[in-house]
């Protein structure tokens with residue numbers, strides 16, 4: 447019999463399809479792991495409503511758990527409470543920064559993920575994916591993504 | 597009040613919310629690849645993406661409430677214009693970029709309010725979708741409001757375009773606040789806000805932006821409501837073409 451702890455560990459190894467340095471557990475979209483009889487139930491919450499990664503995340507979870515030998519599996523959608531950037535783990539925030547994406551921090555990024563400067567300019571509130579805004583550092587002049595708070 | 601008509605009211609209300617998001621999303625997607633600047637193109641299509649996600653939630657709920665086995669896709673692709681329940685404002689053609697942004701702002705300013713009210717709905721299914729959508733729409737209204745203010749207070753050319761967009765869209769925006777018996781029954785049960793109750797705060801919020809923009813809303817209180825304009829049929833012809841022509845098409 448597989449334990450819930452083991453399932454969490456497996457889910458922690460599945461990368462987010464758009465920001466692969468983050469795992470699904472880092473991202474905070476896994477709400478629940480439990481057994482309903484002999485069926486494994488995983489509660490998953492979407493990030494942005496229209497995020498195309500949501501469908502891929504579902505497929506990746508199914509594929510990974512099947513590869514670990516889980517054959518009775520049910521994924522449940524959880525809308526409430528809504529996902530926010532508060533659900534992202536501390537570890538996830540550190541990984542994002544190292545990856546060159548400023549982690550969520552209130553209204554605007556705290557610092558340039560490359561040089562640490564706080565002299566920043568917003569280029570656009572909307573970026574390459576629904577969760578990102580576009581900034582440029584006034585010190586090192588590098589553009590960077592900001593994982594915006596929601 | 598029979599429980600049957602309550603559930604049909606809820607179905608209709610979920611359709612309205614879903615159709616608003618779906619139709620506006622389609623309008624915005626018409627700009628994809630045509631935006632006046634790369635950042636604008638990306639921003640507008642990101643807003644469209646949020647709205648299509650919200651449309652999927654609302655239409656999915658509508659299908660559940662109806663209980664006839666129709667999915668969100670069935671509702672989006674297999675209804676004709678007469679069965680759509682969106683506000684007239686969102687089906688209006690894009691016009692120039694200023695016109696698109698004005699339509700967006702008039703809608704966003706209403707959307708944040710209706711979602712805030714629905715977050716406290718006595719029906720948890722409405723409340724949970726609203727709570728999710730409200731966080732996204734907070735970004736939409738911030739952006740469209742800033743742009744309306746900047747363009748209204750920009751060059752004589754941009755100012756003139758924003759004023760003419762406001763003049764053209766004002767009566768359509770007014771339609772958002774004209775309720776019917778469905779709104780009234782749902783409001784009575786605390787499921788949804790009464791349509792007119794959202795107007796004072798909308799007037800205050802949009803008034804502040806228009807003052808900053810140097811724009812004057814028309815004095816007329818006339819509001820377009822009900823039916824559809826010719827524009828919706830053309831939009832659906834494009835949006836529904838593929839699933840209608842190739843019903844079993846797979847991605």
Ligand SMILES: [Zn+2]
Nearest residue numbers: 558561583586
């Ligand atoms: Zn820097």
